[in-house]
């Protein structure tokens with residue numbers, strides 16, 4: 001079945017997102033907090049029929065700054081261009097430039113896409129509320 005995509009997926013539910021995200025990054029996902037987080041980002045989703053198989057989210061102030069909180073593709077769907085298509089759509093839809101950190105194992109992916117390296121990053125850690 002062909003993969004189909006949804007730009008600005010405002011109807012993405014926390015339950016469906018968590019079901020997918022936890023397969024890539026197992027963790028303690030709080031559904032209500034995740035739902036609020038999803039409402040604050042521009043979500044682009046990839047689907048195999050009714051199954052969520054990939055997602056990229058854009059967090060942008062609309063003028064000065066934007067970032068990608070995460071890009072995820074289910075393991076069994078990798079290597080078929082889904083990540084590339086999600087990033088192409090993110091670049092098209094974002095109102096601002098996007099600056100984001102890369103997992104070391106994803107560096108080669110971003111290089112393959114021809115993206116320019118940006119500044120190294122730092123973090124201020126906070127406990128989740």
Ligand SMILES: CC(C)(COP(=O)(O)OP(=O)(O)OC[C@H]1O[C@@H](n2cnc3c(N)ncnc32)[C@H](O)[C@@H]1OP(=O)(O)O)[C@@H](O)C(=O)NCCC(=O)NCCS
Nearest residue numbers: 071072073078079080081082083084102103106108109112
């Ligand atoms: C990184 C990730 C999104 C890539 O998704 P994908 O759908 O497999 O990527 P694509 O199939 O679109 O790959 C595009 C190109 O990058 C290459 N590529 C993909 N992953 C790569 C990697 N980890 N290292 C080097 N090259 C990679 C592909 O071979 C392909 O090259 P081609 O165009 O010459 O065929 C996916 O592996 C993933 O979800 N990883 C776990 C979560 C993660 O690390 N996200 C990024 C956080 S910074």
